[in-house]
Amino acid sequence: MDVVVTGVGLALAGAEREQELLGHGPDPKASVAPFDPAARIGGRGLRYKDRASQLALCAAADALAASGLVAADGRPTVNAASVGVTASSNTGNLDTVCLAASMLNEETSDGLSPMSLPNASSNVVASSVAMQFGLRGPNLMLCNGPTSGLDAVYWATQLLAGGRCESAVVIGTEPRNAVVARLCGVPEFALFDGAAAVVLEGAAAARGRGATPAARLGRFARERGLAACITRLLGGDGGGLGAWFTPESYNAKLVAPDVPRYDLSATFGLSSGALGVLQCVAAVGWLTSGGTGTALITTGDEGADAVSALLVFPACERADLPDKEHTP
Amino acid sequence: MSVSIAGVGAMASVGHDVAGLFEALCAGRSGQTPLRAFDATKFRAKTAFEIDDRTVQGADVPERATGWLLRVVAEAARQAGLGDDLSSVPVLVGTGLRELRSAELSWRGQASFDLGRLHFGSALAERFGAAASYTFANACSASLYALALGYDLLTAGEAEAVVVAGVDALTESMYGLLDRAQPGVPQGVRAFDTARNGTLLGEGAAAVVLRPDDSAPFAGGRGRLRAVSVNCDAYHVTAPDPQGMAAAIRDAHARAGVKADDIDLIMLHGTGTPLNDEAEAIAIGAVFGAAAGRPLMTGLKPQTGHTSGGAGLLSLVVALQALSSGRVPPLAGLVEPLPAAARFRFAPPGCQDQRLRLAQVNAFGFGGVNAVAIVEGSAG
Numbered sequence: 001m002d003v004v005v006t007g008v009g010l011a012l013a014g015a016e017r018e019q020e021l022l023g024h025g026p027d028p029k030a031s032v033a034p035f036d037p038a039a040r041i042g043g044r045g046l047r048y049k050d051r052a053s054q055l056a057l058c059a060a061a062d063a064l065a066a067s068g069l070v071a072a073d074g075r076p077t078v079n080a081a082s083v084g085v086t087a088s089s090n091t092g093n094l095d096t097v098c099l100a101a102s103m104l105n106e107e108t109s110d111g112l113s114p115m116s117l118p119n120a121s122s123n124v125v126a127s128s129v130a131m132q133f134g135l136r137g138p139n140l141m142l143c144n145g146p147t148s149g150l151d152a153v154y155w156a157t158q159l160l161a162g163g164r165c166e167s168a169v170v171i172g173t174e175p176r177n178a179v180v181a182r183l184c185g186v187p188e189f190a191l192f193d194g195a196a197a198v199v200l201e202g203a204a205a206a207r208g209r210g211a212t213p214a215a216r217l218g219r220f221a222r223e224r225g226l227a228a229c230i231t232r233l234l235g236g237d238g239g240g241l242g243a244w245f246t247p248e249s250y251n252a253k254l255v256a257p258d259v260p261r262y263d264l265s266a267t268f269g270l271s272s273g274a275l276g277v278l279q280c281v282a283a284v285g286w287l288t289s290g291g292t293g294t295a296l297i298t299t300g301d302e303g304a305d306a307v308s309a310l311l312v313f314p315a316c317e318r319a320d321l322p323d324k325e326h327t328p
Numbered sequence: 329m330s331v332s333i334a335g336v337g338a339m340a341s342v343g344h345d346v347a348g349l350f351e352a353l354c355a356g357r358s359g360q361t362p363l364r365a366f367d368a369t370k371f372r373a374k375t376a377f378e379i380d381d382r383t384v385q386g387a388d389v390p391e392r393a394t395g396w397l398l399r400v401v402a403e404a405a406r407q408a409g410l411g412d413d414l415s416s417v418p419v420l421v422g423t424g425l426r427e428l429r430s431a432e433l434s435w436r437g438q439a440s441f442d443l444g445r446l447h448f449g450s451a452l453a454e455r456f457g458a459a460a461s462y463t464f465a466n467a468c469s470a471s472l473y474a475l476a477l478g479y480d481l482l483t484a485g486e487a488e489a490v491v492v493a494g495v496d497a498l499t500e501s502m503y504g505l506l507d508r509a510q511p512g513v514p515q516g517v518r519a520f521d522t523a524r525n526g527t528l529l530g531e532g533a534a535a536v537v538l539r540p541d542d543s544a545p546f547a548g549g550r551g552r553l554r555a556v557s558v559n560c561d562a563y564h565v566t567a568p569d570p571q572g573m574a575a576a577i578r579d580a581h582a583r584a585g586v587k588a589d590d591i592d593l594i595m596l597h598g599t600g601t602p603l604n605d606e607a608e609a610i611a612i613g614a615v616f617g618a619a620a621g622r623p624l625m626t627g628l629k630p631q632t633g634h635t636s637g638g639a640g641l642l643s644l645v646v647a648l649q650a651l652s653s654g655r656v657p658p659l660a661g662l663v664e665p666l667p668a669a670a671r672f673r674f675a676p677p678g679c680q681d682q683r684l685r686l687a688q689v690n691a692f693g694f695g696g697v698n699a700v701a702i703v704e705g706s707a708g
Contacts, residue, residue, distance in 0.1 A: 081559065081575070090446060097428050098435040100501035105436065108370045114509035118565035118694060120502045122426060122465035127695020130562040136572070139560035139697050140473060143426055143465040145447045151462055155477065162480035164558065183434060183443050224459045305449030306459050 001161045002203035004213035004315060007069070008281045009062030011035050011055045011173075012194025012268060018285030021278065025267035034176070034193055045132055048115045051175035052092030053128040055195035060085075060129045060171050063197035068211055069167055070133050078209070084137035084165035087126035088152035088172045090145060090273040091180040093119050098179045125173055137165035142273070146247065147222070147300040147308035148172075149196075149276025154220045154308065156200050167201035172277030176269070184270070192269035196278040214284045218294070218311030226298060229307040230254050233296065242293025243286050245279040247301045255296070262286075275299050276308065283312040330552040330704070331482045334489070334539040335410070337403030338645045339396055340532035340632040341377040345403060350649040353657035356677055358631045359530065360516060366500045372513045376498060377530030377633025390430035390441045393497035394451045396533035397421065401456065401493050407550075408537035410489060414456035418487050420478045421448050421463050422470030422494040424637035424693070429499045448495075467693030468597070469558075470494060470637030471534065472701055475644070476556035478538050493535035494638030502636075503529055509566075510601070517630045519598030520605050520674070522664045527599040530633020534641040551648040554686075554702040555583035561696025567603050573611035573698050577688070580700035581615070586686060588616040591623045591702075593650060593687040595643035598627030598659070599634050608690065609668035624684070626675040630660040640691030644701055647687040651705025654682040 008018050013035045014026030026032040037046055037054040041061055046054050064070035071077050096119040103111050118124050123141035130139045138159050142152040149172035156168040174180075176193035184191070206213055223229040226247065234241065244261040248270065255261070264278050265271050271278055276299045283295035292314075300307040336346055341359025343349030352359075359377040365388065368374045379396065382389055401419065402412065410417060427446045434441035444450060447463035466473040471494025478490040507513075512525030538553060557579035561572030581588060597608055613620050628643055629635075635642055650656045656679040665672060689701040 080562065085560070091443075094428075094431060097431060097499065097501040100504055101432040101435060104366075104370050104500055104504050109372065109504040109507040112504055112508040114505065117505040117509045120499075120505050121424060121467045121694040122428070123424075123467045123470075123693070123695050123697060124565070127467075127560065127565065127697060130560045130695070131565070134562050136560050136562045136575075138473075138476075138558045139466075139562075139695065140477075141465045142462065143447050144461075144463045145444060145449050147449075148447070155462070158477065158480060161484065164476075164480070179435065183431060222460045224453065224457075304444070305453040305461065 003157045003200050003217045004203045004206050005198050005215040005284055006206050006211040006213055007063040007067030007199035008284050009059040009197040011058035018281045019289045021282035021285050050119045052089050052173045053125050056125045056171045056173040057132050059195035059197035060169050063169055063199045067199035080134050081136040082166040083135040084159050084168035085126050085129050085135055086140045086152040086156040086170045088142040088148040088273040089125050090143055091174050092125055093122055095177050095179045096120055146304040148273035150299045150308040160202055166205050169199050170277055171197045172274035174272050174274045190270055192271035196281045198280050213315035215287050216313045216315050218313055220310045222306055222308045224306050226307045227254055229309045233309050240293050242291050243295045245297045247298050249301045287314050329483050330541050330554050332539045332541050332549040333536050333551045333553055334549050335404040335408030335537035336550050336645045337400035337535040341379055342631055353631055354655050356658055356660050365498050371507045373507050379531040390433050390439045393495050397448055397495040398455050400533040400535040404535040404537045414458045417489050419452050419458045419461040419491045420474040422474035422637050424467050424496050425499050429497050432500055466697050468636055468639055469691035469693040469697045469699040472640035472691040472699035473558050476558045479556050482538050490538045494641040495533035496636035496638050497531050498529050517600035518661050519600045519627045519629050520665055520669050521662050522666050524600045527601050527634045530635045532635035532638045532642050534638055534645045551706045552704040554704055555580055556701045558699045563696050566694050568607040568692055570607040570610040572696055574614045576698035576700045577615045580702050584702035589619045591686050591688045592684040594623050594625045595647050595689040596625055596627035597690040597692045598629055621671045621673055624656055624675050625672050626657055626659045644689045647689055651684050654680050
């Protein structure tokens with residue numbers, strides 16, 4: 001099944017549009033104000049939501065609006081049960097969990113806020129997006145480590161291929177806060193604070209409702225080790241490769257040196273479960289700003305349990321690149 | 329299209345393997361004990377259904393959930409003849425709370441914990457060489473959501489075997505927030521009873537190995553997975569919606585090619601909360617109509633507590649045991665069914681019926697994530 005991207009959305013400081021993800025990011029010397037969800041979508045609906053969910057709602061709103069799946073009134077333009085949600089976050093609710101645990105050091109459970117209960121469940125991001133836009137299709141939350149964002153993209157394509165939904169919005173989100181910084185052992189400023197979203201649907205379905213694809217997804221691979229994963233996708237032949245979106249750390253020699261590379265974690269902060277989706281949005285930005293060839297997206301590195309990778313093609317042509325989508 | 333269930337593994341407070349768990353459930357034993365995981369003076373509720381495998385009493389250790397996951401996956405994989413090498417087998421794990429208990433311990437300086445082990449991928453890679461493992465954090469329907477995805481992988485011909493698992497350990501944050509948010513202080517889990525007043529958390533894990541239906545002689549398998557439905561209420565962060573539940577049940581029946589009349593056994597989600605059990609009863613009533621009095625119904629949570637993300641698959645493994653043995657664990661603690669369930673036929677103690685063939689397994693979670701599986705026994 002050909003899966004295409006029909007909308008993207010971003011919620012982070014330093015990049016409003018997908019093309020801006022390819023630049024140098026926010027000036028490290030300037031103090032950049034954090035992204036303000038209330039300024040983007042209004043305070044209503046954000047109350048009691050944790051920051052990861054707030055950021056996700058903003059990115060999803062833009063992606064769904066761009067795809068035409070959600071109208072100006074915020075409701076779906078198609079059968080609500082036909083739209084799925086997959087979301088990814090590793091650290092999203094660590095603040096809720098750990099601050100509740102701290103509170104219980106000092107006080108009894110009476111000291112806790114009952115409004116925090118939904119945020120203690122790690123799927124709050126995915127279900128919040130479903131509730132905000134009335135999306136009744138499959139609702140899936142990935143918390144799968146460094147590869148999680150790209151895995152959420154993969155499972156959205158699986159839901160589409162399995163006929164469980166006709167379109168899906170995929171969101172990757174991570175919050176910057178003191179709890180995450182301490183648990184990760186990094187300074188707070190090193191953390192990513194934002195969300196990215198893409199809307200995926202089958203090419204035929206998109207055509208059928210007159211949506212304009214921005215990119216087409218190629219094969220996904222998951223292997224132990226970056227080299228094995230890249231080999232699996234490219235078959236040892238990097239021909240046609242136009243851009244490489246790298247994991248947080250990587251062996252630079254795995255891809256030909258003349259292929260431009262984008263290390264979004266270096267530019268925008270350690271983005272953990274948001275990275276794979278952020279890379280997809282950036283790949284769309286690269287394709288729509290004159291990039292030629294195929295984009296290679298990789299998440300996870302030798303220190304992770306595995307590496308996930310995905311090829312992204314321009315939307316409208318198929319024949320001028322060696323198609324690697326054969327079954328190995 | 330069916331897939332074969334080639335191996336099963338499970339553990340909970342009342343039993344640490346499939347056989348032991350099933351015997352304990354049929355005997356009506358409960359795993360409920362005074363709270364040992366945390367300082368009970370902090371909470372109104374004082375009990376839980378724990379797997380208390382800590383070596384030093386009162387001193388918690390990280391990665392207990394991970395340990396149970398590895399154990400049930402090994403049990404299922406061994407039975408399915410996969411052994412300990414899962415390097416080419418996708419492993420799909422559904423969980424509500426991941427290793428968040430370990431994060432709590434780390435945050436409070438009670439243990440060191442690598443945040444890269446919040447999901448289960450590293451442990452599965454170390455133990456089984458798993459390259460394609462996925463941790464889905466889908467609240468209390470997580471393991472049946474994972475089952476749906478595993479079913480899709482197999483039926484699409486993308487894998488020759490898939491391991492699906494579910495696991496959860498108590499977290500202090502979830503226990504405390506439930507304690508704060510629930511109006512009552514439950515003394516037990518009184519699923520579907522008029523006297524129910526809330527749920528209590530339990531610990532547990534379950535795993536199944538899925539194979540294409542034609543890959544192994546069916547007689548050797550534990551049963552067939554006929555279908556799994558998944559959807560979302562898009563209604564409320566914690567309150568369930570009977571319409572969303574009913575839609576999931578109808579979809580599961582349609583996917584399995586069965587009618588409500590064909591279902592012999594329903595494994596209820598039955599959390600013992602006023603809202604869930606009422607909504608679940610209404611949903612079943614709406615779908616089954618006049619046939620709502622036909623299937624036997626039971627649920628595990630009065631004996632295992634609410635095992636969160638692992639609950640659905642734990643119910644499914646028990647359903648397979650019931651279908652193959654003809655013995656059905658009772659819905660323990662039921663005295664007077666809630667009004668919407670007045671016509672339901674709940675399994676009494678000592679329940680036996682050799683004619684059971686098809687079971688429906690319900691799992692519903694926070695955020696309105698619903699999943700319903702239909703399984704067929706190996707004797708059927």
